[in-house]
Amino acid sequence: MLKISTKQLLILVTIVFILFLAYYNQAIEENEVLNSASNFTLEVKNEAAEKANRVEIKNDNQEIIVHLSGEVKNPGVYKLKSKERLIDLIKAAGGLKNKADLEQINLAEKIFDGQKVVIPSVLDRNSNQAADHNFIESGNFNVEGKLVSSYSKSAEKELVNINLAGQDLLESLSGIGPAKAKAIIKYRNQNSFNKKEDLLNISGIGEKTLENLENEITVK
Incomplete structure (x- = not known):
C-alpha cells in the first residue's frame, strides 16, 4: 500500500x-x-x-399657428402646442356659438401648423336639407328619382357652400361620393375655397366633374 x-x-x-x-x-x-x-x-x-x-x-411643445373661423365666439389666428386637438383650439377661442353644428366636426381631430378650421352652422345644414326636401316634394322627380321638370336642379334649390357643407350634403352633389366629400373637407380645413375652380386641386376631381357641379355650388 x-x-x-x-x-x-x-x-x-x-x-x-x-x-x-x-x-x-x-x-x-x-x-x-x-x-x-x-x-x-x-x-x-x-x-x-x-x-x-x-x-x-x-x-x-413646438408651437403651431392655426386659423379658426365660423361658429366660434372669437374667430381668429391662434398659437397652440403641436400636441393639442381641435377641442383645445375651440377653448382658446372662447368656445362654440349656439348655432355650431357639432355633427360635422371632430373635437378630437389633430391640428397642425398653417391649418384653417371652419366651424359650420346648423342653419346651413337645415336650410340645405329643407331645400332638398321642398325640391323633391314639388314633384320635379318621377318614381325613378330622375328630373322631369323643365327647370334646372340649381334653379329649384339653394347652392351648396363647399366651404361649410357637411359630408352628407357634399355627397348629394353631382359626381361626389363619400371619398371625394372627405377630400373636399380635408382640403378646406387646410385651404379654404376662394373660387369653384379650386376643386381641381383635389385628386379625382377634373374638368368634367367641375362642369357638372358648376350650377350646384358656391364658395360664399
Missing part, C-alpha cells in the same frame, strides 16, 4: 487550494465582465429611451 508522508499531503493540499483559488478568481473576473457588458447595454438602452422621450417632448 502506497504511503503518503505528511509533507507530501501538505504539498497536495496546497496545490489543490491554489487551483481552487485560481478558478474562483477567474469566475469572479468573468462575472465582472458580464456585469459590465450588461450594465453598458442597459445604459445604452436607457440613454436611447431618454433621447427619444426628449425628442417627443420637444415635438409636443
Whole structure:
C-alpha cells in the first residue's frame, strides 16, 4: 500500500487550494465582465429611451399657428402646442356659438401648423336639407328619382357652400361620393375655397366633374 508522508499531503493540499483559488478568481473576473457588458447595454438602452422621450417632448411643445373661423365666439389666428386637438383650439377661442353644428366636426381631430378650421352652422345644414326636401316634394322627380321638370336642379334649390357643407350634403352633389366629400373637407380645413375652380386641386376631381357641379355650388 502506497504511503503518503505528511509533507507530501501538505504539498497536495496546497496545490489543490491554489487551483481552487485560481478558478474562483477567474469566475469572479468573468462575472465582472458580464456585469459590465450588461450594465453598458442597459445604459445604452436607457440613454436611447431618454433621447427619444426628449425628442417627443420637444415635438409636443413646438408651437403651431392655426386659423379658426365660423361658429366660434372669437374667430381668429391662434398659437397652440403641436400636441393639442381641435377641442383645445375651440377653448382658446372662447368656445362654440349656439348655432355650431357639432355633427360635422371632430373635437378630437389633430391640428397642425398653417391649418384653417371652419366651424359650420346648423342653419346651413337645415336650410340645405329643407331645400332638398321642398325640391323633391314639388314633384320635379318621377318614381325613378330622375328630373322631369323643365327647370334646372340649381334653379329649384339653394347652392351648396363647399366651404361649410357637411359630408352628407357634399355627397348629394353631382359626381361626389363619400371619398371625394372627405377630400373636399380635408382640403378646406387646410385651404379654404376662394373660387369653384379650386376643386381641381383635389385628386379625382377634373374638368368634367367641375362642369357638372358648376350650377350646384358656391364658395360664399
